[in-house]
Amino acid sequence: MKIIKFAFAVLLCTSIISCSSDDDNNTTDLTGQTGTLALKFDNGVGDQDFIFGVTYNKSNGESYQLETLKYIISNIRVKDAEGNTFTYPLENNAFIIDESNGNNAGEIFVTLDNVDAADYTEITFGIGIDQERFAMGAEGQGDFLVEAEAAGMMWSWATGYKFTRFDGTFSTGELVDEPLNIHMGSVGTSLDNYREVTLSFPNTVRVRETASPEVHIKADFAKVFDGETSVNFADGYGQVHTSSETTPVIANNLPGMFEVHHVHNN
Amino acid sequence: MNVFQNIKKQTFYTALFLCLGVVTASQACDLCGCTTSSGSSSFGDLSTSNFVGVRYIHQDFESRDGIFSNSPKSEETFHTYQLWGRVPLSKNIYVSAIVPFQDLYRHFDDRTEHIHGLGDINIMGWYQLNFYKKQKRDSLVFANRELSGHGLNFGLGMKLPTGEFEEQLTDRVNPGFQVGTGSWDMVATVLYSYKKKNLGVGASLAYYLKTENENDYKFGNQFSSAANVFYDVNLKTTTLRPFLGVSGDVYESIEQYGETLADTNGHIIYGSLGAEVSKNKFILGLKYTLPIAQDLFGGDVNSQQQYSLYLNYSL
Numbered sequence: 001m002k003i004i005k006f007a008f009a010v011l012l013c014t015s016i017i018s019c020s021s022d023d024d025n026n027t028t029d030l031t032g033q034t035g036t037l038a039l040k041f042d043n044g045v046g047d048q049d050f051i052f053g054v055t056y057n058k059s060n061g062e063s064y065q066l067e068t069l070k071y072i073i074s075n076i077r078v079k080d081a082e083g084n085t086f087t088y089p090l091e092n093n094a095f096i097i098d099e100s101n102g103n104n105a106g107e108i109f110v111t112l113d114n115v116d117a118a119d120y121t122e123i124t125f126g127i128g129i130d131q132e133r134f135a136m137g138a139e140g141q142g143d144f145l146v147e148a149e150a151a152g153m154m155w156s157w158a159t160g161y162k163f164t165r166f167d168g169t170f171s172t173g174e175l176v177d178e179p180l181n182i183h184m185g186s187v188g189t190s191l192d193n194y195r196e197v198t199l200s201f202p203n204t205v206r207v208r209e210t211a212s213p214e215v216h217i218k219a220d221f222a223k224v225f226d227g228e229t230s231v232n233f234a235d236g237y238g239q240v241h242t243s244s245e246t247t248p249v250i251a252n253n254l255p256g257m258f259e260v261h262h263v264h265n266n
Numbered sequence: 267m268n269v270f271q272n273i274k275k276q277t278f279y280t281a282l283f284l285c286l287g288v289v290t291a292s293q294a295c296d297l298c299g300c301t302t303s304s305g306s307s308s309f310g311d312l313s314t315s316n317f318v319g320v321r322y323i324h325q326d327f328e329s330r331d332g333i334f335s336n337s338p339k340s341e342e343t344f345h346t347y348q349l350w351g352r353v354p355l356s357k358n359i360y361v362s363a364i365v366p367f368q369d370l371y372r373h374f375d376d377r378t379e380h381i382h383g384l385g386d387i388n389i390m391g392w393y394q395l396n397f398y399k400k401q402k403r404d405s406l407v408f409a410n411r412e413l414s415g416h417g418l419n420f421g422l423g424m425k426l427p428t429g430e431f432e433e434q435l436t437d438r439v440n441p442g443f444q445v446g447t448g449s450w451d452m453v454a455t456v457l458y459s460y461k462k463k464n465l466g467v468g469a470s471l472a473y474y475l476k477t478e479n480e481n482d483y484k485f486g487n488q489f490s491s492a493a494n495v496f497y498d499v500n501l502k503t504t505t506l507r508p509f510l511g512v513s514g515d516v517y518e519s520i521e522q523y524g525e526t527l528a529d530t531n532g533h534i535i536y537g538s539l540g541a542e543v544s545k546n547k548f549i550l551g552l553k554y555t556l557p558i559a560q561d562l563f564g565g566d567v568n569s570q571q572q573y574s575l576y577l578n579y580s581l
Binding site for chain 2: 042044047048049051104105106202203204206214216218261262264265266
């Protein structure tokens with residue numbers, strides 16, 4: 001009999017626990033609410049965290065090391081579960097991701113304020129500056145022009161922005177410690193090397209008045225040279241500036257660098 | 267029940283339960299909960315007696331503080347101080363409780379995080395089932411039956427959200443760095459014990475059904491198992507009881523806002539050795555535990571070692 005009583009007690013406890021409430025905040029009206037969304041860019045090479053001065057090998061046996069690693073991100077927008085898109089205000093929607101500005105762990109934060117509260121499922125951003133923004137002229141660039149100039153991310157105004165600034169040295173079988181400079185951009189309006197990438201979030205990103213989620217974006221620098229196309233320094237890819245041949249190849253490799261590693265909702 | 271009473275089968279059951287002790291399927295883990303609810307940290311001493319006592323558990327972990335293989339590591343040291351005991355309510359029914367105080371440190375290259383306070387209290391109700399030897403044909407029907415040495419204990423209990431759960435800490439690599447889980451969890455467990463002369467065997471299976479806490483955060487359900495073998499060395503007034511054990515924990519993934527978080531499930535198998543010394547009504551226990559195999563949080567968290575020390579007073 002005791003066993004029966006015991007079994008009954010087990011059942012009772014199980015059913016009590018099963019009755020725990022399942023209410024979610026999903027039904028809450030988020031209209032008018034805004035919150036902060038932080039993007040954390042983390043540059044690496046393969047599964048290694050990127051470190052200045054460390055020599056990395058390419059797929060073809062060539063190697064490189066960098067002293068400067070900067071690129072421009074712009075036109076950030078996020079899409080929610082219902083398909084609504086929130087685009088960050090144009091005038092503030094261009095950022096320089098500079099490895100030397102990273103924290104102890106080498107993470108570079110882009111903090112977006114006043115983002116509409118919603119459950120976001122994917123993010124899209126551009127690498128570089130699109131032709132529309134460039135067509136707004138020097139005055140239309142706002143504070144970003146000054147910032148880009150200070151960071152060495154500009155040629156003359158006519159040639160426009162350097163989307164990337166990767167400086168260091170490279171070695172091939174024959175050449176040793178040759179200067180490496182990838183200053184790729186759109187070259188005025190003659191070339192359009194602006195590219196966009198869309199990444200889905202592994203978990204819903206819940207922007208709320210009271211919650212500031214963090215999106216951890218992993219950028220694999222190895223993809224710059226070994227992405228959609230694998231390039232050889234020996235073939236002139238150690239110096240990429242305004243060439244209509246080499247710049248689009250690098251531009252096409254850039255979107256493949258990015259992945260959302262994980263998100264934090266808090 | 268007859269099968270259990272068959273002494274010839276005792277060897278079989280001993281083997282069976284030892285095997286169950288090391289069962290580990292493949293499947294985050296509230297390691298803080300683990301300090302009170304890991305397969306390697308039992309609900310009582312080896313003799314499964316009634317007692318009140320104190321226990322200290324020391325656990326070391328190494329976690330990766332970043333997403334790359336060369337990301338910096340952080341070292342976590344968990345100190346848990348427990349009041350624990352088991353008191354009988356009737357011949358076969360008893361209750362046990364563990365009241366933990368957590369003192370947790372996480373050392374980074376440049377800083378140390380420290381959280382401490384009352385942890386999650388565990389209260390269990392138990393039913394003890396004893397098995398008797400088969401009666402001899404010519405024995406009196408109403409004679410006192412002889413115990414077979416096999417015992418089963420069924421336990422059912424709750425882990426209470428008495429420890430503070432800090433949501434911001436969930437962002438870190440080791441989500442187990444919490445004083446409490448903030449959730450009401452149910453624990454169901456079966457203990458098996460066998461004693462013949464100086465040799466004893468103990469095995470346990472436990473399942474932890476975890477619920478969502480106020481922060482919409484739910485640690486993964488957990489299955490724990492353990493097996494111990496001990497041997498009594500009787501000295502003049504003291505008994506020395508060395509033991510060897512294996513244990514394992516399997517954790518399902520953590521869920522937040524109803525979504526599964528990647529790389530938050532895992533499993534671990536421990537080996538442990540130790541000894542109990544009993545004199546008069548006191549039992550002093552010391553146990554050292556090392557992981558044999560583990561895969562916690564996608565390999566981001568590594569359990570390094572554990573040791574525990576307890577002093578119990580038998581009731």
